[in-house]
Amino acid sequence: MAYEIILPKIGFSMNEAVFSEWLVADGGTVKEGDPLYAIESDKSTQEIESPASGTLRINAEPGTTYQVGDILGTID
Amino acid sequence: MSNYPKPDAATLVKIYEKMELIRQNDERAHKVVKAGRIIMPYYSPRGQEVIPSAISVSLTAQDYICTIYRGTHDMLAKGVPLKLLWAELAGRVTGTCKGKGGPMHITHPETGVMVTTGVVGSSMPIANGLAWASQLSGDGRVTIANFGDGAANIGAFHESLNMAALWKLPVIFVCQNNRYAEHTTFANSTAVERIGDRAASYGMPGITIDGNDPDVMYGAAKIAIDRARAGEGPTLIEAMTYRFNGHLLGDDGHYMDKEERQRAIAADPVARLRKRLIDEGALSEADAVRIETDISAQLDEAIEFALQSEYPALDEIRRDVFAHELA
Ligand SMILES: Cc1ncc(C[n+]2csc(CCOP(=O)(O)OP(=O)(O)O)c2C)c(N)n1
Ligand SMILES: [Mg+2]
Numbered sequence: 001m002a003y004e005i006i007l008p009k010i011g012f013s014m015n016e017a018v019f020s021e022w023l024v025a026d027g028g029t030v031k032e033g034d035p036l037y038a039i040e041s042d043k044s045t046q047e048i049e050s051p052a053s054g055t056l057r058i059n060a061e062p063g064t065t066y067q068v069g070d071i072l073g074t075i076d
Numbered sequence: 077m078s079n080y081p082k083p084d085a086a087t088l089v090k091i092y093e094k095m096e097l098i099r100q101n102d103e104r105a106h107k108v109v110k111a112g113r114i115i116m117p118y119y120s121p122r123g124q125e126v127i128p129s130a131i132s133v134s135l136t137a138q139d140y141i142c143t144i145y146r147g148t149h150d151m152l153a154k155g156v157p158l159k160l161l162w163a164e165l166a167g168r169v170t171g172t173c174k175g176k177g178g179p180m181h182i183t184h185p186e187t188g189v190m191v192t193t194g195v196v197g198s199s200m201p202i203a204n205g206l207a208w209a210s211q212l213s214g215d216g217r218v219t220i221a222n223f224g225d226g227a228a229n230i231g232a233f234h235e236s237l238n239m240a241a242l243w244k245l246p247v248i249f250v251c252q253n254n255r256y257a258e259h260t261t262f263a264n265s266t267a268v269e270r271i272g273d274r275a276a277s278y279g280m281p282g283i284t285i286d287g288n289d290p291d292v293m294y295g296a297a298k299i300a301i302d303r304a305r306a307g308e309g310p311t312l313i314e315a316m317t318y319r320f321n322g323h324l325l326g327d328d329g330h331y332m333d334k335e336e337r338q339r340a341i342a343a344d345p346v347a348r349l350r351k352r353l354i355d356e357g358a359l360s361e362a363d364a365v366r367i368e369t370d371i372s373a374q375l376d377e378a379i380e381f382a383l384q385s386e387y388p389a390l391d392e393i394r395r396d397v398f399a400h401e402l403a
Pocket of ligand 1: 194195223
């Protein structure tokens with residue numbers, strides 16, 4: 001089953017974030033715990049680790065704003 | 077401190093098991109929040125594992141603790157059930173407070189976790205109330221009031237210590253000095269070098285110790301607990317420790333002294349005790365691995381249980397607020 005990559009709430013007042021970049025290419029292999037993507041919220045950039053291992057399928061686009069809970073991609 | 081009671085090998089293993097549970101629990105909390113599976117404010121207790129672990133081995137299940145938002149270590153050491161804890165963190169109806177308290181308000185009287193508070197400084201007067209009730213009823217309980225270095229500068233600290241000393245309440249004030257209150261260093265907020273010294277103002281014993289040393293922490297806590305239980309009154313323990321992370325998840329702690337932080341993390345008390353127990357033959361490598369995998373499996377189960385549970389229904393929101401339901 002595909003594992004959904006969900007935009008987390010990290011920080012007390014964060015409700016949304018600008019998606020900065022994927023650190024792995026679409027279709028690439030990811031490992032749980034390795035840096036997966038970067039977001040910008042509350043004026044600071046944060047790298048988020050991969051929540052699972054598998055093949056990455058990308059939805060989120062750099063420069064776009066997403067809400068906490070939005071699905072950024074999946075890991076098959 | 078050389079005359080302190082020392083934990084035997086079996087007690088040290090118990091302390092280690094609690095510390096490893098706290099460490100892994102913290103790792104999971106970071107992971108689950110960053111995976112977007114649970115939305116919660118999370119204040120990591122990483123680095124402060126020794127304090128509640130070395131205290132709670134001298135407590136009974138009936139004894140009380142009061143803790144703060146940075147308190148999962150205190151709760152886990154006291155024995156809060158993992159599944160109920162995680163369900164409450166996730167705001168689910170199966171949690172310790174039916175999902176209505178959340179991470180900042182975990183309460184589980186069955187294991188003596190009486191309050192978790194987000195109001196800095198409020199664990200102390202609440203602990204006094206519990207200890208006073210024990211004194212009046214003669215139930216023999218002691219109460220541990222946990223709080224931070226920042227909280228020691230709140231008025232309620234001074235009021236509580238005075239009253240507890242005056243009435244010889246069975247309470248132990250444990251200041252977990254992790255060197256920071258949000259972004260402010262201890263040195264930038266406090267005129268005295270040691271909070272432990274303040275006990276003299278209230279006529280109670282006070283001590284400042286290395287809270288990351290399990291022998292010293294165990295000994296100081298044991299003396300204070302025995303004293304409180306014997307009706308001799310309160311003790312102030314300032315346990316020096318270090319906050320490995322920023323104030324809460326999402327704060328990278330960029331304002332923290334890099335070298336000091338690296339030194340503290342390199343001296344990780346959990347890894348240090350594991351190594352010592354193996355070196356001293358109290359634990360084999362296989363035993364240690366078994367403890368670790370057991371805890372990991374329990375956490376899998378607890379998190380799964382939490383995520384599978386329902387959120388409370390909307391009409392629950394006004395229930396449990398007053399002893400008698402308002403129409
Ligand atoms: C009465 C009150 N004042 C201020 C705050 C905001 N606040 C939340 S945590 C915190 C820092 C407290 O630091 P400390 O007591 O050292 O505990 P730590 O977070 O380090 O465990 C502050 C000032 C609050 N929650 N309550
Ligand atoms: Mg502090």
